[in-house]
Amino acid sequence: MFEINENYLQLNESYLFSTIARRVEIFSAAHPEADVIRLGIGDVTLPLPPSVISAMHSAVDEMADKATFRGYGPEQGYSFLRDKIAEIDFRQRGVKISPDEIFVGDGSKSDTGNIGDILGEDNVVAITDPVYPVYLDTNIMRLGKSSKIVMLSCGEENGFLPEIPSQRMDVIYLCYPNNPTGTVMNRQQLKQWVDYALRNKSLILFDAAYEAFIRDEEIPRTIYEIEGATTCAIEFRSFSKNAGFTGLRCSYTVVPKTLITESVNGKEISINALWNRRQSTKFNGTPYIVQKAAEAVYSPGGQHEVGEMVAYYMRNAEIIRKGLAEKGWTIFGGENSPYIWLKCPNGMDSWTFFDRLLEECHIVGTPGIGFGTQGEGYFRLTAFNSYERTAEAVKRIKEWE
Structure with missing residues (x-):
C-alpha cells in the first residue's frame, strides 16, 4: 500500500473559509428570502x-497573431513587469531592489506556502x-x-x-x-525584528500584500526600508487587493541577492539562486x-485607477470603524488596512457571534478563532464589498x- 503525507491528517478537516461558505450555504437554503451581505x-x-x-x-490580440504569439515565458517573470516593479515599488521609495531579485508568481498564497520548499526541516519556525x-x-x-512550530x-x-x-x-x-487584525508595525517596531534577525542569523518572511492600504507615511511600505533587511528578509507582494486581481492571480516575491546562508558543510548558499531553482523546476510562470x-x-493611468480603488475600499473601512465605534464595540485596524478586527460583544465566543450575526443581521464575517487560539472572542470584517x-x-x- 502506498503511503500518504500523514501531516495532512493533522490539519482541520476543512479550510476556514470553506467552513464558512458551507455554513452560509446551509443558512441561505433554509432562508431563501434573506438578503445576505458578505463581509467575510x-x-x-x-x-x-x-x-x-x-x-x-491588447495581449489577447498579440496571442492571436503568429508574429507576436508567446508560449512558455520566463519562470521568473517577463522583464517588462519586473523592471516596472523594481522602479516604481522600490527605487522610487529609495530602496535598491533589482529586477532579477523579483519573481512574478500567481498569488501570495502560493508563494508564502511554497517558500517552505527551500527551507530545512530542522528550522524552528515562529508564526504569529x-x-x-x-x-x-x-x-x-x-x-x-x-515543537519546531x-x-x-x-x-x-x-x-x-x-x-x-x-x-x-x-x-x-x-x-x-496584518491579516486578520488590521494592525501595522511602525518603523521602530519593524527595526527591532530586523535587528533580531541579524543578531540570530534568522530569516524573516514578510507578507506585504496589503501595503497599498497604508495611509500613514510613517509606516514602512516595505521591510527593505529598514537597514539590513536585504540580508535577512524575503518579501511577498500581491496585485489581488489593490488592483482587483483575485480572479487573475498575480503576485511577486522579492529575494535579495544579499540574502545568504550556509549549507551543513559550511558552503555559502544564495537564497535567490535557490528560489530561482525551485521556481524553474515547479512553476511554468x-x-x-x-x-x-x-x-x-504601473502606467500613470493605472496608478491613478488603482489609487481610486484603494481609496474606495478604505472609505468602506472608515464606515465600518465609525459605525462599530458608535455602537460601542471595541475595534482595531481599518485605518491602514482593509480589515476591521472587533471584540465580540457581551463576551460571546467567535462562532456564536458568527451565527448570531448571520441569523439576526444576515451578515457574514470571519470568526477570530479561525485564525488561531488568540483570535477567540474576536471577529474580522472586511471592507471589500460595495459602498452601498x-x-x-x-x-x-x-x-x-
Missing part, C-alpha cells in the same frame, strides 16, 4: 481598472497568533504539529503585535498590515496576458439589539 472572505468587488482591461485586450491560516497549515504539512501570542494587551522572542527562532512569519495586465497597473452594501451592513448592526 477578503475578495474584492470592484471590476478591473480600465487600463488593465485595455492591456489584456492570530494568523493568516496558510502560514501555519503549510508548515504543519511539512513538519507536522511539532512556535506560536507568538498577539493579544489585545500587546496591540496584537508579537513580542521579540527571548530564544532564537530560525524563520519568522510577519504580515503587516504567470501567463503573459496576466503579466501585461499587471504591467498596466457596506453601509447597509453597518446600518443593520447599529440597529441590532
Whole structure:
C-alpha cells in the first residue's frame, strides 16, 4: 500500500473559509428570502481598472497573431513587469531592489506556502497568533504539529503585535498590515525584528500584500526600508487587493541577492539562486496576458485607477470603524488596512457571534478563532464589498439589539 503525507491528517478537516461558505450555504437554503451581505472572505468587488482591461485586450490580440504569439515565458517573470516593479515599488521609495531579485508568481498564497520548499526541516519556525491560516497549515504539512512550530501570542494587551522572542527562532512569519487584525508595525517596531534577525542569523518572511492600504507615511511600505533587511528578509507582494486581481492571480516575491546562508558543510548558499531553482523546476510562470495586465497597473493611468480603488475600499473601512465605534464595540485596524478586527460583544465566543450575526443581521464575517487560539472572542470584517452594501451592513448592526 502506498503511503500518504500523514501531516495532512493533522490539519482541520476543512479550510476556514470553506467552513464558512458551507455554513452560509446551509443558512441561505433554509432562508431563501434573506438578503445576505458578505463581509467575510477578503475578495474584492470592484471590476478591473480600465487600463488593465485595455492591456489584456491588447495581449489577447498579440496571442492571436503568429508574429507576436508567446508560449512558455520566463519562470521568473517577463522583464517588462519586473523592471516596472523594481522602479516604481522600490527605487522610487529609495530602496535598491533589482529586477532579477523579483519573481512574478500567481498569488501570495502560493508563494508564502511554497517558500517552505527551500527551507530545512530542522528550522524552528515562529508564526504569529492570530494568523493568516496558510502560514501555519503549510508548515504543519511539512513538519507536522511539532515543537519546531512556535506560536507568538498577539493579544489585545500587546496591540496584537508579537513580542521579540527571548530564544532564537530560525524563520519568522510577519504580515503587516496584518491579516486578520488590521494592525501595522511602525518603523521602530519593524527595526527591532530586523535587528533580531541579524543578531540570530534568522530569516524573516514578510507578507506585504496589503501595503497599498497604508495611509500613514510613517509606516514602512516595505521591510527593505529598514537597514539590513536585504540580508535577512524575503518579501511577498500581491496585485489581488489593490488592483482587483483575485480572479487573475498575480503576485511577486522579492529575494535579495544579499540574502545568504550556509549549507551543513559550511558552503555559502544564495537564497535567490535557490528560489530561482525551485521556481524553474515547479512553476511554468504567470501567463503573459496576466503579466501585461499587471504591467498596466504601473502606467500613470493605472496608478491613478488603482489609487481610486484603494481609496474606495478604505472609505468602506472608515464606515465600518465609525459605525462599530458608535455602537460601542471595541475595534482595531481599518485605518491602514482593509480589515476591521472587533471584540465580540457581551463576551460571546467567535462562532456564536458568527451565527448570531448571520441569523439576526444576515451578515457574514470571519470568526477570530479561525485564525488561531488568540483570535477567540474576536471577529474580522472586511471592507471589500460595495459602498452601498457596506453601509447597509453597518446600518443593520447599529440597529441590532
